[in-house]
Amino acid sequence: MPIPVVRSVHVHPVKAMRGFAPLAADVQPWGLAGDRRWTVVDASGKVVTQRRHPQMALASAELLPGDALRVSAPGREPLTIEVPRPSSTIRVEVFETPVEAVPAGAAADAWFSAYLDTEVRLVHMDDPAHRRPIDPEYALPGETVSFADGYPLLVTTVASLDALNSLIARGDHPDEGPLPMNRFRPNVVIDGTAPWAEDDWTRLAIGEVSFRVARSCGRCVVTTTDQENAGRGKEPLRTLARHRKDGNRLIFGQNLVPEHVGTIRVGDEVKILD
Numbered sequence: 001m002p003i004p005v006v007r008s009v010h011v012h013p014v015k016a017m018r019g020f021a022p023l024a025a026d027v028q029p030w031g032l033a034g035d036r037r038w039t040v041v042d043a044s045g046k047v048v049t050q051r052r053h054p055q056m057a058l059a060s061a062e063l064l065p066g067d068a069l070r071v072s073a074p075g076r077e078p079l080t081i082e083v084p085r086p087s088s089t090i091r092v093e094v095f096e097t098p099v100e101a102v103p104a105g106a107a108a109d110a111w112f113s114a115y116l117d118t119e120v121r122l123v124h125m126d127d128p129a130h131r132r133p134i135d136p137e138y139a140l141p142g143e144t145v146s147f148a149d150g151y152p153l154l155v156t157t158v159a160s161l162d163a164l165n166s167l168i169a170r171g172d173h174p175d176e177g178p179l180p181m182n183r184f185r186p187n188v189v190i191d192g193t194a195p196w197a198e199d200d201w202t203r204l205a206i207g208e209v210s211f212r213v214a215r216s217c218g219r220c221v222v223t224t225t226d227q228e229n230a231g232r233g234k235e236p237l238r239t240l241a242r243h244r245k246d247g248n249r250l251i252f253g254q255n256l257v258p259e260h261v262g263t264i265r266v267g268d269e270v271k272i273l274d
Contacts, residue, residue, distance in 0.1 A: 004270040031152035151255035163195035207268030218249035
């Protein structure tokens with residue numbers, strides 16, 4: 001068996017939008033530096049994602065010096081958004097959890113509202129060390145997360161995607177495969193493992209950083225969204241429901257919590273500690 005290594009690293013500055021794939025990324029207690037520190041919310045303050053607005057898959061976000069944000073999307077002029085000054089926050093809701101966040105401002109709100117054709121706001125997480133605790137059932141005291149779905153990092157493996165695509169090829173919708181890894185929007189992709197090896201991991205080290213596996217990742221309709229054209233199909237949820245079901249959750253990938261800070265890099269060796 002080859003030595004597992006990091007195939008790619010992915011940072012998504014705005015939740016639900018396209019990100020970028022750096023050769024290295026700093027690991028902070030709440031996730032990769034710059035990952036999902038911004039999110040879009042609707043008029044009631046609830047988080048907006050590809051679940052309701054699949055066209056978010058076509059919008060891109062990149063980080064600029066000083067952590068400023070540059071967003072672009074089909075039919076829209078790009079917009080540069082500075083990190084808002086610490087000020088009064090507003091309460092937003094991330095999957096029924098209240099979180100305090102700083103509004104990005106009128107220009108950002110107008111840009112996103114025009115693109116999504118509905119009233120929305122862009123907000124920034126100014127203090128990720130204190131704003132949003134991880135679900136206490138799967139966290140140690142004091143652990144927090146950005147605007148990610150629930151945990152600081154998501155890891156997937158090339159071998160498991162290959163195995164899933166083989167199952168899709170034998171299923172009801174073989175024409176929908178093979179699926180690319182971007183359907184699952186991971187932070188870290190690992191190569192050189194056996195299929196589904198990650199099911200048995202409890203701790204691992206990626207380069208100089210060690211992580212605790214919090215729990216497997218339950219998948220949603222976002223995985224059926226083609227990240228290149230925002231179209232939707234049946235896969236991979238149809239196949240996951242047949243082969244990768246845990247209770248009412250359809251599983252692909254593992255959620256990680258850093259045990260300390262450091263830097264991870266493409267090509268880093270991955271060691272399974274427990």
